[in-house]
Amino acid sequence: MSNIPKIGVSACLAGQKVRYNGDAAESRILSRKWSDHVELVPICPEVGIGMGVPRPKIRLVKNDGKLSLINPKNGDDFTGKMLEYSEIQSDLLASSGICGFVFKKDSASCGLDRVKVYRGDNPQAVREGRGLFAMVFTSLNPHIPVIEEGGLTEPKQAEHFLSRVHFFHEWQILGNTGWDAKKIIQFHNENKLFLLSRAPQIERFLERMIATRFDEGAHPENVALEYMTEAQQALNVLTKKGRIAHYGKGTGEILPSTN
């Protein structure tokens, strides 16, 4: 188990010249600042399915409710190949121990939010999609924190993402030799303050969830995964400004703030 967290990243952001036109889209924040503190794992899904560099530009197209990944010049359809690759690669990345993923924006494969989707012959796209690889990765791994490149230049978003990555990394280290009830409770107790400061509503929920799931006889590995999934989904929302947790007077108990 690595001492520093591994983070998956769209390969062009890591400086690899894998874009459709042979360029990179290097994020200096990743390659010059973060690379000392995290291990970057670059992946290019379009090169991964054998499209090569340079290659035709592809787009998301929706017809009759069905989303496809298409070369608009000749109609070549890469949907099946991309879905198959994305499922395999998402599982491999998760089992290799990545603690987060940074996606390239606006890409029909890697974009996380507001990717252009075309309908029929309409040349006007609607920004409502998610790249196919990003869609599969986030569906299969809702417990792994993700961010788009734009968030890296927003200090609060970047800090919040890194805090979620380190929270995940600690969970990974503790569970490396297998989970049991004692370890899950220990992890929760050690991270109470973190949860209260970032998503106060989830702390009590997780405490109750652990108790309920063990009463139901759930396997500790399942409880640990459900715990991280619920925690990361709640942490998806950036913390509001201001005081959000405080100590109960005279009791020493940590209480969610009513502010």
Ligand code: SF4
């Ligand atoms: S956005 Fe994704 S698919 Fe496109 S070049 Fe970068 S890594 Fe490859």
